[in-house]
Amino acid sequence: MAGLSRRHFNTLVGASALSTLPLPAIATNHKAELPNPIGPRVVIVGGGWSGLSIAKYLGEADRNIDVVLIERRKFFHSLPLSNLWIGGLLPQSKLTYRFEDAAKLGGYTYFNASMTDLDRNKRRVETDQGWIDYDYLVLAPGVDYDYGSFGVKDPAAISALKNKYPAGFVSVEEQLSLIKQLDRFEKGIFVLTAPPGIYRCAASPYERACLIAATFKKRKLKAKVVLIDSREEPAVNGEGFLAAFEDLYGDVIEYRNSTGIEGVDPKSKTIKTDFDDIKFDGGAIYPRTRASTLIERFGLNDPESPQKEAKIDPFNYNVIGDERVYVTGDCRPMPFSKSASVANSEGKHVAKVIAARLQGREAKWVTPESVCYSMVNTRPQEAILSRSFYRFDSKTKQWAFDPKSKPYNIRSETFGREAHTWGDAHFRELFG
Numbered sequence: 001m002a003g004l005s006r007r008h009f010n011t012l013v014g015a016s017a018l019s020t021l022p023l024p025a026i027a028t029n030h031k032a033e034l035p036n037p038i039g040p041r042v043v044i045v046g047g048g049w050s051g052l053s054i055a056k057y058l059g060e061a062d063r064n065i066d067v068v069l070i071e072r073r074k075f076f077h078s079l080p081l082s083n084l085w086i087g088g089l090l091p092q093s094k095l096t097y098r099f100e101d102a103a104k105l106g107g108y109t110y111f112n113a114s115m116t117d118l119d120r121n122k123r124r125v126e127t128d129q130g131w132i133d134y135d136y137l138v139l140a141p142g143v144d145y146d147y148g149s150f151g152v153k154d155p156a157a158i159s160a161l162k163n164k165y166p167a168g169f170v171s172v173e174e175q176l177s178l179i180k181q182l183d184r185f186e187k188g189i190f191v192l193t194a195p196p197g198i199y200r201c202a203a204s205p206y207e208r209a210c211l212i213a214a215t216f217k218k219r220k221l222k223a224k225v226v227l228i229d230s231r232e233e234p235a236v237n238g239e240g241f242l243a244a245f246e247d248l249y250g251d252v253i254e255y256r257n258s259t260g261i262e263g264v265d266p267k268s269k270t271i272k273t274d275f276d277d278i279k280f281d282g283g284a285i286y287p288r289t290r291a292s293t294l295i296e297r298f299g300l301n302d303p304e305s306p307q308k309e310a311k312i313d314p315f316n317y318n319v320i321g322d323e324r325v326y327v328t329g330d331c332r333p334m335p336f337s338k339s340a341s342v343a344n345s346e347g348k349h350v351a352k353v354i355a356a357r358l359q360g361r362e363a364k365w366v367t368p369e370s371v372c373y374s375m376v377n378t379r380p381q382e383a384i385l386s387r388s389f390y391r392f393d394s395k396t397k398q399w400a401f402d403p404k405s406k407p408y409n410i411r412s413e414t415f416g417r418e419a420h421t422w423g424d425a426h427f428r429e430l431f432g
């Protein structure tokens with residue numbers, strides 16, 4: 001398994017810093033420079049956990065399928081385990097990998113470009129590096145932030161929040177900025193927020209509160225982590241997180257539960273809640289998430305969905321009325337955990353669906369699995385765990401947790417070690 005060295009990473013992050021900005025729909029009038037297809041072509045947009053998993057398992061399902069993975073970034077940065085990097089428990093090189101290695105392992109083509117437009121009649125994807133025709137298309141572009149959800153609509157205020165107090169739930173650039181902010185932080189209130197709805201990685205804001213509090217304790221700072229949550233208790237592993245807050249960080253973490261956010265002013269550094277105003281000195285302010293704006297731009301979102309998620313067949317993932325186009329990963333509308341483990345396990349299923357349909361068959365639905373380790377202690381490294389599976393109740397027409405889902409709330413060093421091995425196993429699976 002080959003992570004990237006710090007030097008190589010710095011070169012790449014410099015080159016790709018702008019690549020996370022939304023691109024205007026630039027029409028190119030040339031075909032992308034790619035090898036001729038060896039068989040039916042499946043184009044996948046987005047080389048995150050979802051796109052990478054589908055690309056790899058399509059190849060395993062049928063070697064005659066020609067897979068092209070379009071990804072705008074020049075290297076892969078893992079969000080899972082990144083709280084450990086932010087908390088100083090893991091080197092950055094453990095999180096960064098080459099798309100070229102993933103493509104070699106899976107026998108597919110990595111195309112470094114940004115998707116800009118879609119013509120479903122022509123079955124054509126437009127990118128800033130030329131157009132590509134597809135037989136099947138998978139859109140797995142992840143999430144964007146919805147700052148409007150806490151009343152912040154002014155573009156200057158959004159930009160100030162993104163730059164000064166980045167949530168750090170989408171890109172490595174945000175996380176680097178958060179690390180710099182934490183390195184400079186000397187005293188006062190560091191604010192974190194757990195957004196409403198189904199947001200990316202349910203456990204992560206609570207894990208991050210623990211890891212930041214641990215570094216404040218280690219540096220003996222006169223500082224506090226204030227975690228604002230509209231829920232009564234943490235979205236996942238409530239018992240385990242509340243025990244960690246109390247036993248390990250009683251004087252450092254203040255958990256503001258049942259508290260809705262009504263506004264954030266980056267200038268006066270104030271969060272207006274439905275209870276009082278909270279002044280902060282630093283923070284990682286995480287707004288509600290929504291499916292990537294690409295999904296809405298191409299008219300594939302469900303108008304009823306508050307998080308603008310895609311309107312798809314929940315078992316086969318194709319856009320309603322179009323079996324050639326699929327939407328996966330954190331853009332899905334089903335209330336599964338927005339996690340890498342769900343994206344990975346669901347990706348294996350979606351690969352089977354497409355491979356089967358190419359042969360005129362259908363694949364049987366299987367539940368995705370969510371596995372989430374949360375490091376709550378650093379000395380020693382102790383974690384808690386949540387594992388979830390899902391089922392569809394055909395009577396109520398609702399999704400529910402499968403009874404074998406379980407939270408493991410007693411923190412342990414065994415789970416602490418497993419958090420690392422879980423990551424290593426997945427990096428090996430996807431990058432070799």
Ligand SMILES: Cc1cc2nc3c(=O)[nH]c(=O)nc-3n(C[C@H](O)[C@H](O)[C@H](O)COP(=O)(O)OP(=O)(O)OC[C@H]3O[C@@H](n4cnc5c(N)ncnc54)[C@H](O)[C@@H]3O)c2cc1C
Pocket residue numbers: 045046047048049050051070071072073079080081082083113114115116140141142143168169170200201204292294328329330331338339340341342343370371372373
């Ligand atoms: C701090 C943190 C900790 C986490 N911990 C865990 C954990 O312990 N366990 C777990 O299971 N999950 C965890 N997650 C959640 C997990 O990272 C996400 O659920 C997962 O990344 C979703 O995968 P995805 O492929 O849908 O989206 P992403 O991984 O975001 O991938 C989307 C990709 O699409 C690309 N893209 C977007 N638009 C375009 C375009 N126009 N053209 C080309 N490419 C484009 C992006 O560059 C990106 O690479 C964590 C997340 C965070 C932030």
